[in-house]
Amino acid sequence: MQNAGARRQGRHRTDPRFLAWQVLRRVEGGAHADVLLGRALSDADLSPADRALAVRLVYGTLAWQLYLDHLLAGFSHRPLAELDPAILVLLRMALFQICFLDRVPAFAAVDTAVQLAKRHQHGAATGLVNAVLRRAAQGWKGVPLPARERDLAGYLSVRYSHPRWIVEAWLNQFGPEETEQLLLANNEPCPTALRVNRLRTSREHLLQLLQESGASAQAGIYSPDAVIVSGVDPVSHPLHAEGLYSIQGEAAQLVSYLVAPKPDEAILDVCAAPGGKTTHLAELMSNRGRVVAVDSNSRGIDHLRRECHRLGIAIVETHVADARTWAPPTQQSFDRVLLDAPCSGLGTLRQHPEIRWRRTPESVRSLSQLQRELLEQAASWVRPGGLLVYATCTLLRQENEEVVDDFLARRRDFSLIAPGDEIPPFARTLLDERGTFRTSPHRQGLDGFFAVRLRRSTPVGNVAS
Template sequence: MTEERKTGRHPPPGPHIPRERADPGVAVRRAALEILLRVENGGAYADVLLGSRLPQFAEADRRLLTRLVLGTLAWRGRLDYELERLARRPLGEVDPVVLEILRIGLFQLRFLDRIPKHAAVDTAVTLAHEHRRSRGAHGFVNAVLRAASRRAIALPPRSRDEFGYLAIKWSHPRWLVERMVEWFGAEGAEGVMAANNEAAPTAIRLNLGRGGRDEILARLERDGMEVASLGRFPETVILKGAPRFDSESFRAGLFHVQSEASQIVARLLAPARGATVADCAAAPGGKTTHLAELVGERGRVVGLDRNLAGLRVARSVAQRLAHSNVIFVQADASSELPLRNQSFDSVLVDAPCTGLGTLREHPELRWRLRPEDPARMSRVQAAILSNAAAHVRPGGAIVYAVCSLAPEEGSAVVDGFLERNRDFVLDTEPPGMAEIRDLIGLPGTIVLRPDRGGFDGFFAARMVRR
C-alpha cells in the first residue's frame, strides 16, 4: 500500500465551489471540478473524495462522475500536451480552475464518445461562468474547446524522441516511462501503461464466516448489486458496477471491498486454521480481516500499524465483519516491535510503498511520485521486513508484499533480506496454491501486472524459517 495512504492523513479543503443546482449534467461536472481541484492543489485522494460524493447522484451519474475524475487525472499529460497548443500559451499562465475546466472538457471530447461535443463544451463554459476565479475566462474556455472539437493535435514523432512520445501517448511522466521500458521492454511497458489508463475491476471479498457463497450472492443481488464474474477463490467476486455501501448486506458485514490482488497476497500466506498471525502493516484492515477469516475463531491475528487513525479504520472493519479474533496494536514496524521473538506461525508484511501498481485506482500518484521514491521506500521496506521476520517461529512463514512494479521495492528487498538472513529461504512449494499456481513466477514469488489478468500490480514473496 502507498506510504501516504498508510498514514491516514487527510488533506485540507480545496477552493470554494458553488453548491449543486438542478441540472444533473452540470452538477456532475461541478462535482468533478471540485474533486479535481482538491486532488491537484490540496493533496487529496480522488477515491476518498469520490466515496463521499457518489451517494448524492443517481447510478448513471455516479458512473460518469467516476469516469470524469479518474479519466481526467489519468490522461492529464496527454490533455495538457494538446491544451498548451490549442491555448497557444504555457499552461503555467492559466489559472488552475480554468485549466481544470479545460481538462474536464477535453477529456470528454477525446475519450467519452457518448457525450455530444456541444454538451462537453457548453457545460465547461457554464462551469467557467459559475466560478468566481474563472468567470472572466468563459470566452477563452469556449474558444479552446471549440477548436479542440474541430481538430486534434497530432502526437510528436516517435522517431525523434521515443520516451517523450510514449510519455505523451500514454500520459505517464517521462521518468516513469524510462523505468518501465527498462523493467518490461518497450512493448511490455506500453501494455502496462495502457492498462493503467483503464478502469480497474470492482472486486469484493465475501465474508464466508457469515454465510455460504450462494446465500451471500443472493443477498447482494437483492440489494441491487450484479456479479460480473467469480474470482479464483470462493470469497472473491467481481462486481458489474459499484458496490452499494448503503445496502443491508454491507451493513451486515457480508462483504468488504478489496482488490483481487490484495486477496491473493493474504492467500499466499496460507495460515492454517487456528494459527497465530501478525500483520505488520494492518491499516486499513482488508488483509487483516481476511487473515482473521482464514485462521478461524480459534486462530488469532495481531494487526500492527504506526498510524492510529488507520488502526481505527481497521478496527471498524473488523467490527462490521464480526471478527472477534483480531487484536490491534499501534506500533511502527520500521523499529523494534513489542512482540515476543519467534512467537508467530505466520507474518504478513504488506509494506508501505510507492503504489506504482495501483495507478488505475489512484491515477494521481503518477504525477506525485519522483524518480528517487522507489529507492527511498526500499530502505524503509527492508527495515520493516527485517523487524517483522524476527517474530516468525522456526518452520513458520512470512510473506512480503508491495503494490508496486518497481524491482527496487520488490525482488531487490527480498534478495537483500535473504542474503542477510540465511535461516530464511523462499518457499518453493507454498501450501494450497492450486488456484494461483499459474501466477507463481520464480519459486515462492508472485508478480502481478494490470495488463495480465486485470490485477493490480503486486510483488509478493513467501519465505519460511528453517
C-alpha cells in the same frame, strides 16, 4: 433565499460534472481521489448512469492528464502553468470527454464546461474556456506527439500519460511491447471487487443477494472469495452494513492465501492499516487464534477496529506503532508474519491514477530503504520454521526483487519457498518458476502485486511444528 454555498451544495448533489470538477480541484491540491469521490457520491442524489459518469470523469481525467495537457498546450495562448488551477482542471475534464467519451458530443462537452466556468470567479475565465475548447474540439487529432522512432520513452510517456521516469523503468524491465500494453491498461477503469465474509455467508449466497438487489455480480476468477460487481454502490449497500463483504481487489485477496493462516495460530500483520488483509486473515482462520496488527497510522487502525466490529471478527489485536521500533508486549515470535510493505503503489494506477504524478525516483529510493528496514525487523518476529510473506502493490523491481534478494543475501536463515496447495488453483498460474507471485493489469486484468514466501530455517536439533 438560498445563498451561494447552498446552491453549490445542491449542484454537487445532482450534477455529475460539477461533482467531478469539485473532486478534481481538490485532488489537484493533494487530496486522494478515491476517498474524496466516495464521500461525494455518498452525499449525492445521482442516477446510476450519472454516478458512473462522475467516476469516469474523475479517474479518466487524472489518468490521461499528461496527454490532455499536451493537447491543451497547443490551443491555449497562455502557458498552462499560468492558468487558474480550477480552470485548468475544467479544461482537462472537458477535453477528456471530447477525446474519450464517444457518447458525449463535442459541442455538449464545450457548452457544459462554459456553464461551469461561469460559476467560478464570476465567470472571469468563461471566454478562455470557450475559445480553447472550441479550438481543441476541432484540432486535437492533429496535434503531433514526440517521434516514436527517435524518442520511444518520450512518445509512450505523452501518448499514454505516464511520467517519463516510470516509462523508462518499465521499458528496462518489460521491453517496448509489454510496456505499451501496461501503460494502456493502467488507464482503463478498474473493476470493483468484493471479498465475501465467509464467517457470515458463502460466495454463492452473496452473489444471489446482490443479483436480487439489482446489481450485476459474478464470481472472480482467481480468488475463491472474490465477487465482481457493477451497477451498485458497494459502500452504501445494506449488505455491506450487515458485514457480508469487504471491498478489496482480487489480487490483494490472494496475498492472504499466500500467508495461509491456520486456526489457532499466532499471526502478525506488519503495516496493517487500513486492515483489508488483516480481516481476511482472521476470516481464513475461522475467527480462531490471534492476529496482531501493527501500523503507525492511528486513523487506519481506528478504521481496522471498526471493520472488525462490522465483520464480526474478535481475534484481532491492534497496536499503533512504527513497526521498526515496536516491541511485542507478550509474544515475541509468530507462526506467520505478513509484511505488506509501504510502496509506490504503481501497480494500482487504475484505482489511484493521481499517484503517478506524485511519485518520483527519489521517493522510490526512500521507500526501498524503508522496505529493507521493515523486512529486517519483520524477520525477527518469525519463529524458527515459521513463514514471512513480503508483498507490495508495485511493479518496480527496485521495490520488489532487489529488496528480497538483498535480504536473502544477508539472512541465510531464510529461504524462498513456493506455495503449495494453500493457494487457490487458478491463482497458481500467477506464480513464476521461483514461486514468486505476480499480477498486472495488462496480463490478468488485476492490480499489479508482487509477493514472496520466505521460510525461516529450524536450528539443528529442532523440529518445526
